[in-house]
Amino acid sequence: MSLDQERKKINQIDQQIVALYEDRLKVSEEIARLKAAQGADIFVADREQAVIENVQKGLKNPANADSVQKLYQKIMRLSRERQQEVLANDQANPER
Secondary structure, three states: OOHHHHHHHHHHHHHHHHHHHHHHHHHHHHHHHHHHHHOOOOOOHHHHHHHHHHHHHOOOOHHHHHHHHHHHHHHHHHHHHHHHHHHHHHHHOOOO
């Protein structure tokens, strides 16, 4: 294998990650609206811990547990930010 071949693999994986991340954000936006309709908080610590534990169960290499936890903490922080943006936008534009 060459460096270029391995970089091409990384590029393909990155495109898959980005597509899945965008899908996740779209679902997160709908969850924000459902939470708002139910009067629920955006941040639910127990749920976020459960998400981390769930993804860690799927790890092939347990040595990656710490980095996966950090990754998902960041993903969920960004999701909360998006949820807040969506709800603020929905309040500013109630015709949605």
